[in-house]
Amino acid sequence: MIRIEHINKRFRKLQVLDNVSASFTKGQVVSLIGPNGSGKTTLIKSILGMVRPDSGKIYVEEQLVNSDHTYREKIGYMPQIGRYPDNMKIGQLFKMLQNIRNTPVEKLDKTLIEKFELEKIFEKPMRTLSGGTRQKVSAALAFLFDPAILILDEPTAGLDPLSSEILKEKILVEKKKNKLILITSHILADLDELTTHIMYMQEGKMQFFKDMEALQEETGELRLGKAIARIMKGEQFNNEWIDKMLEIKNDEKIY
Amino acid sequence: MMKLSKYVLYDILRSKIIIAYTLFLFVVSISMFQMEENSSKAMLSLLNIVLIVLPLVSLVFTTIHYYNSYEFIELMSSQPMSRTRILLSEFAGVSISLLIGVGIPVLLFSADATGFALVFTGMCLTLVFASIAFLASVIARDKARGIGFSLLLWFYFALIYDGLVLLILFSFSDYPLEKLTLLLSALNPIDLGRIFIMLKMDVSALMGYTGALYKDFFGSGTGILFTTGIMMLWMVLPLWMAVRKFKKKDL
Numbered sequence: 001m002i003r004i005e006h007i008n009k010r011f012r013k014l015q016v017l018d019n020v021s022a023s024f025t026k027g028q029v030v031s032l033i034g035p036n037g038s039g040k041t042t043l044i045k046s047i048l049g050m051v052r053p054d055s056g057k058i059y060v061e062e063q064l065v066n067s068d069h070t071y072r073e074k075i076g077y078m079p080q081i082g083r084y085p086d087n088m089k090i091g092q093l094f095k096m097l098q099n100i101r102n103t104p105v106e107k108l109d110k111t112l113i114e115k116f117e118l119e120k121i122f123e124k125p126m127r128t129l130s131g132g133t134r135q136k137v138s139a140a141l142a143f144l145f146d147p148a149i150l151i152l153d154e155p156t157a158g159l160d161p162l163s164s165e166i167l168k169e170k171i172l173v174e175k176k177k178n179k180l181i182l183i184t185s186h187i188l189a190d191l192d193e194l195t196t197h198i199m200y201m202q203e204g205k206m207q208f209f210k211d212m213e214a215l216q217e218e219t220g221e222l223r224l225g226k227a228i229a230r231i232m233k234g235e236q237f238n239n240e241w242i243d244k245m246l247e248i249k250n251d252e253k254i255y
Numbered sequence: 256m257m258k259l260s261k262y263v264l265y266d267i268l269r270s271k272i273i274i275a276y277t278l279f280l281f282v283v284s285i286s287m288f289q290m291e292e293n294s295s296k297a298m299l300s301l302l303n304i305v306l307i308v309l310p311l312v313s314l315v316f317t318t319i320h321y322y323n324s325y326e327f328i329e330l331m332s333s334q335p336m337s338r339t340r341i342l343l344s345e346f347a348g349v350s351i352s353l354l355i356g357v358g359i360p361v362l363l364f365s366a367d368a369t370g371f372a373l374v375f376t377g378m379c380l381t382l383v384f385a386s387i388a389f390l391a392s393v394i395a396r397d398k399a400r401g402i403g404f405s406l407l408l409w410f411y412f413a414l415i416y417d418g419l420v421l422l423i424l425f426s427f428s429d430y431p432l433e434k435l436t437l438l439l440s441a442l443n444p445i446d447l448g449r450i451f452i453m454l455k456m457d458v459s460a461l462m463g464y465t466g467a468l469y470k471d472f473f474g475s476g477t478g479i480l481f482t483t484g485i486m487m488l489w490m491v492l493p494l495w496m497a498v499r500k501f502k503k504k505d506l
Binding site for chain 1: 258259262263265266269270323324326327329330331332333334335336337338503504505506
């Protein structure tokens with residue numbers, strides 16, 4: 001469904017994406033992980049056509065990205081930080097996007113709007129919303145049009161545990177519908193139950209792309225965080241970041 | 256296209272800045288007409304406001320609006336929508352909102368050819384500078400630089416350019432420069448607007464020999480076509496360049 005061929009991107013001196021190639025198909029839940037600044041968001045933005053790669057090609061369902069904008073109808077995107085026009089009300093925002101996408105009402109997927117109880121605050125202007133509520137709006141928007149591809153950039157960051165659980169359940173439901181879901185997250189525990197494939201990036205390079213079972217077999221670890229730590233240590237990558245991830249987990253066990 | 260502009264427009268109107276601006280123009284025009292007994296004198300004072308204030312407000316407001324709606328533009332570009340359409344909708348929204356306030360009182364008090372010329376010039380200048388502001392903000396990476404760039408352009412068109420023209424006329428006063436001044440005035444939309452209105456007001460005699468030449472050229476049918484054409488060019492060209500640049504830009 002998404003094919004990435006040798007893309008390179010450089011912001012001045014910094015090589016953000018270094019010859020990245022990958023191919024994602026239906027039914028996969030791909031976790032994009034890596035330290036801050038490893039190029040995850042840039043990769044996602046390249047797929048969406050928001051960042052123009054210096055070289056290389058990206059195809060979404062055999063449609064070349066940047067030649068035409070229609071392929072984006074198949075994608076639901078939840079940005080890392082969603083900011084919306086200050087004076088627009090939540091209800092209007094949803095209405096506007098429905099207008100733009102021209103999707104008939106009966107095809108809309110309003111589960112998240114209902115579960116997050118957004119209808120109650122439809123009359124509130126966007127500028128009064130807290131960061132978490134904005135995240136909820138972004139999530140509801142991404143799922144609203146029932147797209148075949150979902151791209152979620154740090155979906156659970158800033159959400160309270162209850163909403164985070166609701167979102168995860170929704171992702172599981174969509175996974176069963178044989179959709180392609182791309183997630184980036186630093187909270188590996190969140191990804192554990194969702195993910196089928198792992199793509200690990202560092203300094204703009206793709207270090208590996210493996211499915212979960214292969215990873216578990218190779219490392220003998222069932223938990224994603226530990227499995228990745230094993231791999232990193234074995235291959236002597238910069239593993240400071242992964243150690244930090246595990247520290248937090250050890251802390252959690254105390255409670 | 257109007258789908259998106261409608262919401263952009265709504266968002267701007269809700270912020271009340273535009274309403275304050277409209278009110279300001281309204282009060283200024285009414286007080287001018289009340290103070291001066293001769294409405295053409297009031298018109299002359301208004302001319303200066305139109306030539307100085309409208310471009311400034313248009314530039315600054317458009318630039319600030321662009322940067323404030325940057326995340327929104329980002330969101331839109333993740334939707335099935337071409338970048339050209341996004342930028343043009345933003346432009347339409349902003350320019351419609353800026354056009355709302357221009358000219359209602361002028362037409363109330365003096366709905367003759369001069370009044371229309373003033374309103375027409377005001378509208379043209381608003382659109383021209385909104386278009387220039389879009390180009391400036393697409394090129395500049397951050398807000399401070401974008402606004403700085405816009406202000407610099409305003410200084411250039413409103414003040415520095417006239418100085419440069421004077422300098423040229425002064426240093427080459429031994430040569431016949433009438434054709435050149437015609438050309439030079441076309442290179443600055445504010446000057447073009449000024450000449451256009453001056454001729455409508457019949458005060459061109461004040462401008463001496465060059466005024467006579469202007470009257471001869473701009474007063475004719477081709478002259479009006481020329482003015483309108485150049486104004487259109489000033490609106491379309493920066494916007495077209497902005498769209499081209501925006502399409503290649505990383506958001």
